[in-house]
Amino acid sequence: MNVCIYGAGAIGGWIGNALARAGCRVSLVARGATLEALQMHGLRLRQGGSVTSQAVASSAAPADFGVQDLVVLAVKAPSLPEVVRHVAPLIGPDTLVLTAMNGVPWWFLQGFGGALADTRLTAIDPDGALAAAIPARHVIGCVVHASCSVDEPGLIRHHFGNKLIIGEPSGAPTPRVLQLAALLERAGFEAPVSSQIQKDIWFKLWGNMTVNPISALTGATTDLIMDDDLVRGFTARVMLEAREIGARLGISIDQQPEDRHAITRKLGAFKTSMLQDVEAGRRVELDALVTVVRELGELTRVPTPFTDALLGLARLQARVKNLY
Numbered sequence: 001m002n003v004c005i006y007g008a009g010a011i012g013g014w015i016g017n018a019l020a021r022a023g024c025r026v027s028l029v030a031r032g033a034t035l036e037a038l039q040m041h042g043l044r045l046r047q048g049g050s051v052t053s054q055a056v057a058s059s060a061a062p063a064d065f066g067v068q069d070l071v072v073l074a075v076k077a078p079s080l081p082e083v084v085r086h087v088a089p090l091i092g093p094d095t096l097v098l099t100a101m102n103g104v105p106w107w108f109l110q111g112f113g114g115a116l117a118d119t120r121l122t123a124i125d126p127d128g129a130l131a132a133a134i135p136a137r138h139v140i141g142c143v144v145h146a147s148c149s150v151d152e153p154g155l156i157r158h159h160f161g162n163k164l165i166i167g168e169p170s171g172a173p174t175p176r177v178l179q180l181a182a183l184l185e186r187a188g189f190e191a192p193v194s195s196q197i198q199k200d201i202w203f204k205l206w207g208n209m210t211v212n213p214i215s216a217l218t219g220a221t222t223d224l225i226m227d228d229d230l231v232r233g234f235t236a237r238v239m240l241e242a243r244e245i246g247a248r249l250g251i252s253i254d255q256q257p258e259d260r261h262a263i264t265r266k267l268g269a270f271k272t273s274m275l276q277d278v279e280a281g282r283r284v285e286l287d288a289l290v291t292v293v294r295e296l297g298e299l300t301r302v303p304t305p306f307t308d309a310l311l312g313l314a315r316l317q318a319r320v321k322n323l324y
Helices: 010-021 032-041 077-084 129-133 175-186 197-218 222-227 229-249 257-265 273-280 286-300 305-320
Strands: 002-006 025-029 043-047 050-054 057-059 068-073 091-100 139-152 155-167
Touching: 002 010, 010 025, 010 043, 010 050, 010 068, 010 091, 010 139, 010 155, 032 057, 077 129, 077 286, 091 175, 139 175, 139 197, 155 175, 155 197, 197 222, 197 229, 197 257, 197 273, 197 286, 197 305, 222 229, 222 257, 229 257, 229 286, 229 305, 286 305
Parallel strands: 002 025, 002 068, 025 057, 043 155, 068 091, 091 139
Antiparallel strands: 043 050, 139 155
């Protein structure tokens, strides 16, 4: 199977290394120091006390690889507009595009959402360029439950977690999604097939949409956020707004914010990805995590005053730092 990883960072590198071990012909789109490292050392993964390396093709030009059986999009949402300008040579009539990304994707309401089905989310895809470049018929949704980091260009460290929940936007158990799940399991992942991948996306977002921007605003690790009664109470109010939006979309969450807080506490002094982005001077993915929730609130007629406050403060900070 020909597999191209678009996004040679932590998650993309982790997935690519495993698929190469499983016998796939893996290529990675990369630039700069990462491209040089891949060409010199292969795609390396540090897991436990050992480092393994897999030979992969790599280039800054997707056209070098040709049409793929599977494209894994493992970039952050702010990079997508640039990605879709170059992704066309990878996609043929039967290519699958696995979106291994945080937040709400551009295809979220394609064939889903009742009266809102097929509504374009302008917070994610303001001009429709994403949907035009990667039509929903190619998409397989993916929710990553794992923690990885980049030790140096081309060297990925896997910390914990091994689950990739996948699913068709329609929820149907199609032959192609079942075959992809089987491939991922052969590569060593836990890969359950979801009958409603939007619900899995929303549930992961339910925690990420608060602690990520709050950590970016304050510089606090998740343990400090959870230990502050006022801040924890504020996150709960935002989460209740998102839970009501989900209920009106048909993706109900049967937990209370305190249940999710208990899970967050188990992470200890964890530095969120958005805080890491701010510290590194990288653009923040506010739109896919928070702006889109505000938009879905408007579409479902759910008031979102606490979400609005969080978005306004986080967006202002990011603009001041030239990260949004």
